[in-house]
Amino acid sequence: MLNVLLISGVERMGTVSASNTAKRKRYWAPTLLFASTGFLALTAVPLYGLEYGYSWQQWLAFILITGLCGISISAGNHRLWTHRTYKAHWMLRLWFALFSAATLQNTTLNWCSAHRLHHRYTDNNDLDPHSSKRGLWFSHLDWMMREYPSGRKTYDNVKDLQQDKIVMWQHRHYLPIAIGMNFAICLILGLITGDIIAMFLLAGVLRMVVNHHAAFALNSFGHRWGKRKFKGDISARDNPIINIFAFGEGYHNYHHAFPADYRNGVGWFAYDPTKWLIKSLSWLGITWQLRAATKLQIYRATQEVEIERAEQQLEKLATQDQQYWRELLQRERQDFCEIFDRWQALMTQRRAIDPDNASGRWKLATIQTQIRELKFRLKMQSERLRLMMRQLPLSPATTG
Ligand SMILES: [Zn+2]
Ligand SMILES: [Zn+2]
Incomplete structure (x- = not known):
C-alpha cells in the first residue's frame, strides 16, 4: 500500500x-x-x-x-x-x-x-x-x-x-x-x-x-x-x-x-x-562513452545569452537611440553566426581528411590555422560586445 x-x-x-x-x-x-x-x-x-x-x-x-x-x-x-x-x-x-x-x-x-x-x-x-x-x-x-x-x-x-x-x-x-x-x-x-x-x-x-x-x-x-x-x-x-x-x-x-x-x-x-x-x-x-558539449557549443550558448540580454536592454532605450544600437547588435549577431557556421564546416572537413598522407597533413594544418583565426575573431567580438554593454546609456543588465 x-x-x-x-x-x-x-x-x-x-x-x-x-x-x-x-x-x-x-x-x-x-x-x-x-x-x-x-x-x-x-x-x-x-x-x-x-x-x-x-x-x-x-x-x-x-x-x-x-x-x-x-x-x-x-x-x-x-x-x-x-x-x-x-x-x-x-x-x-x-x-x-x-x-x-x-x-x-x-x-x-x-x-x-x-x-x-x-x-x-x-x-x-x-x-x-x-x-x-x-x-x-x-x-x-x-x-x-x-x-x-x-x-x-x-x-x-x-x-x-x-x-x-x-x-x-x-x-x-x-x-x-x-x-x-x-x-x-x-x-x-x-x-x-x-x-x-x-x-x-x-x-x-x-x-x-x-x-x-x-x-x-x-x-x-x-x-x-x-x-x-x-x-x-x-x-x-x-x-x-x-x-x-x-x-x-x-x-x-x-x-x-x-x-x-x-x-x-x-x-x-x-x-x-x-x-x-x-x-x-x-x-x-x-x-x-561519456558525452560532453564542445567548447564551441558552450561558447555559442553564452554569447547568445549576452546578445539576447543586450537586445532586452535596447528595448528600454528611447527610439532614436535604439535604432543605432540595434543595427550594431544585429551586425554582431550575424558575424557570430557566420563564425560559428564556418567553424562547424571546418570541423566537418577535418573529420573527412586522411592524416596518413602528406597532402592530408597539409590540409589539416591549414584547417587548424583557420580555426585559430576564428577563435581570435570570436574573442574580439566578445570584447566588442562587452564594450557595447558598458556604453549603453542604461544601468547594467541584470544577470538573473
Ligand atoms: Zn536533468
Ligand atoms: Zn530543472
Missing part, C-alpha cells in the same frame, strides 16, 4: 486546469514521509545529540552515506538513466538502483519519467510536473503530495529504460528494496559505530532529509535564484549554494542548456563530485 501511495506521488491523471484551485486529493504516504522525517530531524536528532552526543565516527558515517545516496540520484537516476550521458557497468547500475531507492524519491523509472517531462516542458504549468512558475512550495514539495494533472503518469518517455533489467527489477520490488536498504544502512553503521539509535537518527532520518531537500531545492530554488549564463529563456539557474549539497547538480542552468553532457560544472576544477566520479570510473573501465 505504501509503495502504491509513494509511487502515486507522480502517477496522476486528470483534466483539471493548472489554475483550478479546487480541493485536491492528498497523497498521504509522501506527505507523512516528508512531515515525519522533517519533524524528527528538527527535534529528535538535536535532542539525542544534546543528551548522548554524536562521535566523529558517527558524523563521518553520516557524511559518507549522505554522499553515496545523493550521488546515486545525481549520477544514476539523473545523468545515467534520465539523460543517458554515459554508459555504465551493471554492477555500478545495481549500486545506483539500491542507493537511490534508499533515498525514497520514487522508483528510478518514475523518477526519470517525471524528470524527462520536466526537461521537455520546463516552466509549462500544465505539463511540467514541478513547474517553478507555480511557486516555491509547489515546485519544492507540493507537486508530490497532492493530485495535479501536470503530475500525470506516463511511460511513453521511458521505453528505453523499460529494457534495463536493473531499472525494472528495482521498479517491481521498490518497497522491499527501499525499506531493506534503510534498515541495513542504519543497522550496519550502528553496529560499526556502536550506537544503532544514533545511526538511525543521523544515517537514517537526517541523511534522508538532506538528500530530499537538496534534490527538491533544485526544482524550487534552483529555478528561482542564481545566474543564467547558458540559456536565458528558462527559469533554471546556476546556484552555488544548492550545488554544494546536490553534488554538482546546482549548475542547473548549464544542465538545462546541455542535458546530454555528463558534466554540470564544465571545468575539471568546477565543484561537481558527480562528474568527478563518472570521469574517474571511466579510467577504470566502469563507465564509458
Whole structure:
C-alpha cells in the first residue's frame, strides 16, 4: 500500500486546469514521509545529540552515506538513466538502483519519467510536473503530495529504460528494496559505530532529509535564484549554494542548456563530485562513452545569452537611440553566426581528411590555422560586445 501511495506521488491523471484551485486529493504516504522525517530531524536528532552526543565516527558515517545516496540520484537516476550521458557497468547500475531507492524519491523509472517531462516542458504549468512558475512550495514539495494533472503518469518517455533489467527489477520490488536498504544502512553503521539509535537518527532520518531537500531545492530554488549564463529563456539557474549539497547538480542552468553532457560544472576544477566520479570510473573501465558539449557549443550558448540580454536592454532605450544600437547588435549577431557556421564546416572537413598522407597533413594544418583565426575573431567580438554593454546609456543588465 505504501509503495502504491509513494509511487502515486507522480502517477496522476486528470483534466483539471493548472489554475483550478479546487480541493485536491492528498497523497498521504509522501506527505507523512516528508512531515515525519522533517519533524524528527528538527527535534529528535538535536535532542539525542544534546543528551548522548554524536562521535566523529558517527558524523563521518553520516557524511559518507549522505554522499553515496545523493550521488546515486545525481549520477544514476539523473545523468545515467534520465539523460543517458554515459554508459555504465551493471554492477555500478545495481549500486545506483539500491542507493537511490534508499533515498525514497520514487522508483528510478518514475523518477526519470517525471524528470524527462520536466526537461521537455520546463516552466509549462500544465505539463511540467514541478513547474517553478507555480511557486516555491509547489515546485519544492507540493507537486508530490497532492493530485495535479501536470503530475500525470506516463511511460511513453521511458521505453528505453523499460529494457534495463536493473531499472525494472528495482521498479517491481521498490518497497522491499527501499525499506531493506534503510534498515541495513542504519543497522550496519550502528553496529560499526556502536550506537544503532544514533545511526538511525543521523544515517537514517537526517541523511534522508538532506538528500530530499537538496534534490527538491533544485526544482524550487534552483529555478528561482542564481545566474543564467547558458540559456536565458528558462527559469533554471546556476546556484552555488544548492550545488554544494546536490553534488554538482546546482549548475542547473548549464544542465538545462546541455542535458546530454555528463558534466554540470564544465571545468575539471568546477565543484561537481558527480562528474568527478563518472570521469574517474571511466579510467577504470566502469563507465564509458561519456558525452560532453564542445567548447564551441558552450561558447555559442553564452554569447547568445549576452546578445539576447543586450537586445532586452535596447528595448528600454528611447527610439532614436535604439535604432543605432540595434543595427550594431544585429551586425554582431550575424558575424557570430557566420563564425560559428564556418567553424562547424571546418570541423566537418577535418573529420573527412586522411592524416596518413602528406597532402592530408597539409590540409589539416591549414584547417587548424583557420580555426585559430576564428577563435581570435570570436574573442574580439566578445570584447566588442562587452564594450557595447558598458556604453549603453542604461544601468547594467541584470544577470538573473
Ligand atoms: Zn530543472
Ligand atoms: Zn536533468
